[in-house]
Amino acid sequence: MATFKEFRNNVKPNWCPGCGDFSIQAAIQRAAANVGLEPEQLAVVSGIGCSGRISGYINAYGFHGIHGRALPIAQGVKLANRELTVIASGGDGDGFAIGMGHTVHAIRRNLNITYIVMDNQIYGLTKGQTSPRSAEGFKTKSTPEGSIESTLSPLEIAMSAGATFVAQSFSSDLKQLTSLIEQGIKHEGFSLINVFSPCVTFNKINTYDWFKENIVNLEQFPDYDPSNRMLAMNKIMETNSMLTGLIYQNTSRKSYEDLITGFKQEALAKQDVMITSGEFDKLVAEFK
Amino acid sequence: MISQLSWKIGGQQGEGVESTDRIFSTALNRLGYYLYGYRHFSSRIKGGHTNNKIRISTKPIRAISDDLDILVAFDQESIDLNAKELRSGGVIVADAKFNPVVPDGIDAKLFAVPITAMAEELGTSLMKNMVASGASWALLGLPLEVFNKAVEEEFGRKGAAIVEKNIEAVKRGAEFVLEQAGGPLDAFKLDEADGMQKLFMIGNEAIGLGSIAAGCRLMSAYPITPASEIMEYLIKKLPKFGGTVIQTEDEIAAVTMAIGANYAGVRTMTASAGPGLSLMMEAIGLAGMTETPLVIVNTQRGGPSTGLPTKQEQSDLNAMIYGTHGEIPKIVIAPASIEDCFYDTIESFNLAEEYQVPVILMTDLQLSLGKQSCEPLDYGKIEIRRGKLAENVPALEGHDLFKRYELTEDGISPRVLPGEKGGLHHVTGVEHDETGRPSENAVNRQKMMDKRLGKLSGMYIRDAIRVDAPSEKPDLLIVGMGSTGGTIDEARRALAEDGITSNHVTVRQIHPFPTELLRPYLHNAKQVIVIENNATAQLASQIKMNAGFADKIESLLKYDGNPFLPSEVHKACKELSANGNVQRV
Numbered sequence: 001m002a003t004f005k006e007f008r009n010n011v012k013p014n015w016c017p018g019c020g021d022f023s024i025q026a027a028i029q030r031a032a033a034n035v036g037l038e039p040e041q042l043a044v045v046s047g048i049g050c051s052g053r054i055s056g057y058i059n060a061y062g063f064h065g066i067h068g069r070a071l072p073i074a075q076g077v078k079l080a081n082r083e084l085t086v087i088a089s090g091g092d093g094d095g096f097a098i099g100m101g102h103t104v105h106a107i108r109r110n111l112n113i114t115y116i117v118m119d120n121q122i123y124g125l126t127k128g129q130t131s132p133r134s135a136e137g138f139k140t141k142s143t144p145e146g147s148i149e150s151t152l153s154p155l156e157i158a159m160s161a162g163a164t165f166v167a168q169s170f171s172s173d174l175k176q177l178t179s180l181i182e183q184g185i186k187h188e189g190f191s192l193i194n195v196f197s198p199c200v201t202f203n204k205i206n207t208y209d210w211f212k213e214n215i216v217n218l219e220q221f222p223d224y225d226p227s228n229r230m231l232a233m234n235k236i237m238e239t240n241s242m243l244t245g246l247i248y249q250n251t252s253r254k255s256y257e258d259l260i261t262g263f264k265q266e267a268l269a270k271q272d273v274m275i276t277s278g279e280f281d282k283l284v285a286e287f288k
Numbered sequence: 289m290i291s292q293l294s295w296k297i298g299g300q301q302g303e304g305v306e307s308t309d310r311i312f313s314t315a316l317n318r319l320g321y322y323l324y325g326y327r328h329f330s331s332r333i334k335g336g337h338t339n340n341k342i343r344i345s346t347k348p349i350r351a352i353s354d355d356l357d358i359l360v361a362f363d364q365e366s367i368d369l370n371a372k373e374l375r376s377g378g379v380i381v382a383d384a385k386f387n388p389v390v391p392d393g394i395d396a397k398l399f400a401v402p403i404t405a406m407a408e409e410l411g412t413s414l415m416k417n418m419v420a421s422g423a424s425w426a427l428l429g430l431p432l433e434v435f436n437k438a439v440e441e442e443f444g445r446k447g448a449a450i451v452e453k454n455i456e457a458v459k460r461g462a463e464f465v466l467e468q469a470g471g472p473l474d475a476f477k478l479d480e481a482d483g484m485q486k487l488f489m490i491g492n493e494a495i496g497l498g499s500i501a502a503g504c505r506l507m508s509a510y511p512i513t514p515a516s517e518i519m520e521y522l523i524k525k526l527p528k529f530g531g532t533v534i535q536t537e538d539e540i541a542a543v544t545m546a547i548g549a550n551y552a553g554v555r556t557m558t559a560s561a562g563p564g565l566s567l568m569m570e571a572i573g574l575a576g577m578t579e580t581p582l583v584i585v586n587t588q589r590g591g592p593s594t595g596l597p598t599k600q601e602q603s604d605l606n607a608m609i610y611g612t613h614g615e616i617p618k619i620v621i622a623p624a625s626i627e628d629c630f631y632d633t634i635e636s637f638n639l640a641e642e643y644q645v646p647v648i649l650m651t652d653l654q655l656s657l658g659k660q661s662c663e664p665l666d667y668g669k670i671e672i673r674r675g676k677l678a679e680n681v682p683a684l685e686g687h688d689l690f691k692r693y694e695l696t697e698d699g700i701s702p703r704v705l706p707g708e709k710g711g712l713h714h715v716t717g718v719e720h721d722e723t724g725r726p727s728e729n730a731v732n733r734q735k736m737m738d739k740r741l742g743k744l745s746g747m748y749i750r751d752a753i754r755v756d757a758p759s760e761k762p763d764l765l766i767v768g769m770g771s772t773g774g775t776i777d778e779a780r781r782a783l784a785e786d787g788i789t790s791n792h793v794t795v796r797q798i799h800p801f802p803t804e805l806l807r808p809y810l811h812n813a814k815q816v817i818v819i820e821n822n823a824t825a826q827l828a829s830q831i832k833m834n835a836g837f838a839d840k841i842e843s844l845l846k847y848d849g850n851p852f853l854p855s856e857v858h859k860a861c862k863e864l865s866a867n868g869n870v871q872r873v
Contacts, residue, residue: 061706064716072541076548105537269553273503
C-alpha cells in the first residue's frame, strides 16, 4: 500500500513561503494514503491560479485545466472512469467567481468527486485583486476604497444547491483537514471542502492569527449532528460561515453515476467500443 | 408521367404541420421514392407560420426545388405566403374551414377540403394531419394500402381503435378530394419508384448514429438549435451501450467535460451551434495544447450573435479555423451529404485520437435538419482507430514520469489513460516538457510548438475534396461545401443545356486547407465561382489565400437565411460565363 510519501513528487511548488496551500497539498497526500489509494488510482484536476498548480505537485494523474473549469473536467474524468478517485481543486476565484456556475451545478449533479477549494479571499497569482470571498470594505488593487460587494458564502450556496457533503477547514489544522478529505473521498457523492488558506503576500487581514481568533471548530459541540440540514444551515449563519469541521452530510442520496440508467460499475473507458452488426442493423432500421 | 414533384404543407407552428409531413413522407419512402425535405420554422413553439416542403423523385435528389406542385394549407396565410412558388397549373389543398381563396395572378387549382370538420367528426382536430395527407396521397394516385400501413406503424402502439380512426381520416380526405377532382390528377402521376426502401433521416440523426458506431459513449451538451436532435437521439440510444448523455449548465461545461472524459479514455463529443462554439473556444485551445482528442459538432445557423437561429448559413468557417487564441493544430471537416454525416463522424473520432487534436465537424442547418433519403449505411466500413494509445506500459522508477509529450518523428506521442500504473504524467495548458511539467524554457517551447503544429502537415481526410470533373478545361469550376452540392449539380445540368461546361468541387476538409488537391482544378478552369451561404466569401478567401488564382475567382453569396435554389445558382453561373461577373442573389 502506498504511503503519503509516494504521493509526493520532486517538483518544488511555486507558492510563497508560508502559503497555506502547502498544508493542503500535504493533507491531500496523507488522506490519499490513509484511504488506501495508489498514485495511479487518483486523478487531481485543478483550475488556474496559485492553488491551481496543485495537480502538478502530487504524484498522481494530474490535469491542470483552464480557469474556472476544474469541475466539469473532473466530472468528465469521473464519468469516463468511475474506478478513479477524482479530486478537483482550485482557488476561491476559480470556484466561486469564474467557475461559480459549474460549482453550483456540480453540487446539484452529485457525481462522486471531492472538491477542495483553497480559499484565501484574494486573487494571488494576478497579484492582489478582490475575490467574491473578500470581506466588504476589503482594500485590494482592484478595490482601492474597499470592496463594495457582499461576501459570498460558499457554504450557504452549497446547502441551498442540494449538497450532500459540506465541510470547511483551516490549512493549519492538518489533522482535521486530512480527516475531512478522507471523509470526502469516501462519501458517495459530491463533497465540497472549503479550506481557509491564508495568502501571506497579498492578504494582510485574513492572516493565520486572524483565522485562529475567528474560527469556530465544530468539535466544540459534541452534540452537533451533521445529518441535520436545518441545524447545519443555522450553524453556518450563526457563525457567519466561520465554522470548521463536517458541517453537513446526506448519505441517503445516490451519486449521479448510480442514478444513470444502465451505467455499469466497470469503468466506461474499459468497455467495448465496437457495436455488433446486429445492433447496427437495429439502429438503422428505425430510419426506414 | 413525371419523375419528380414538390409538395409543401403550411400552417401555424404546433398545428400538425410536422406530423403531416412525417406520415406523408414515411409512406412515400416505403414506395422507394427519393425524398429531400426542407423545414421553414421560427424560434417559437406555438403559433407563427411554418411550412415543410418535400421533393419527391424517382432519382436521387439533394436540393430543394425552385417551384412547387402541391400546397397543403391549414390557413390562408400559408396560401398567401407560399402560392407564388406554385408552378402554373399547381394545386392547393386547403381547409374549407377558413374559406380559402387563391390570390390574384396565381394559376392554381384549389380544392377546399373540410379538413378540420372531418377530423372533428372523428373525435379530434388532431387528425387534421391524416385528412390532409390522405387527400394529398389520393391526388397523386398512389396506393392507399401503403399509406395505411405507415399509419398502422405510427399509431400501432396506441391500439387498434386509434389506428382505425386515423385510417378512416385518411380515407375521408382521400375520397373527398377524389370526388372533387374527378380522380387522381394526371399531371401529378409519378413514375413508379424502384420499390427499394431508403433510409430517411436528418443529418443530426446520421451524426448520432455515426457516433455510436464510432464508439462514442458519452456526450456532454447544452441544448441549442439546430444541434439538439443529436443529444436527443443519443440519450435514447447510449444507455443501451453503457453510455449516457449529460446536459450541462452551459457549453463551456459541455466541452470541458468532454475533454475530461476523452482524457480518461472514453470517446466523448459535444455538439452545438455558433453561440455555443464561441463559448467553447478557450477549451478548444486547451484540447489543442494538451493534445487531448476531442470531437465537436457545429451545426451552423445564421449568425452573428443570436442571428437567425432557425435559418441556413455557412458563416462559421473563419471562427472554426481561427478561433481560440494562440496556435493549435485542429481539423475542421464539412460533411456534404447525409452519408457523409455518418461516415465523417466516425472518422472524426479516429482522427481526434490518431492526431490527438480537436476535430470540428461542421454541418449547416439544412444538412442537419433537412430530412432526406440516404443510401444504405455500410457496417463493414466502420473502423475504430485509436492511434498511439499505450497499454501495459512498464513501471516507472523513482520520481520518473511517463513521457506523454515525448518528441517523436511524427510529433505524435504515446498516450496513456489514467489508471495505468506506469503512465503517471501531468497534463497542463501551460507550456510543458515531455512529461507534461510546466516549462518556460525557450528551446523546449519551440520544440513543443513545432511538435504540435507539425502533427497535421500533409494530413488529408478521405475525400478531402469531392470532385465531379467531366471537363478537362471547363468554362466554369463551381466550388461549394456542406448542403449546397445537390443544388449546384442541378444548376450544372441546366448549364450543360446552355452549352456551358462545368466541373464541381466540394471542399470537405476545411482545415488544414487541401490546397494541393484543389490547385489543378482551379488551374484548369476558365473561371471559378465559389458558392456559399455567407456574406464575406469565407471559403473563397481560403482558396485565394492558400492557392491563389484570385483574378479568376468569383463568389455567389446568399445570407438571407434560405438555402440556394438551383435557379439562382444557374443564373449566376450563366451570367458569369457571359459577362465575367456575378450579381448578388
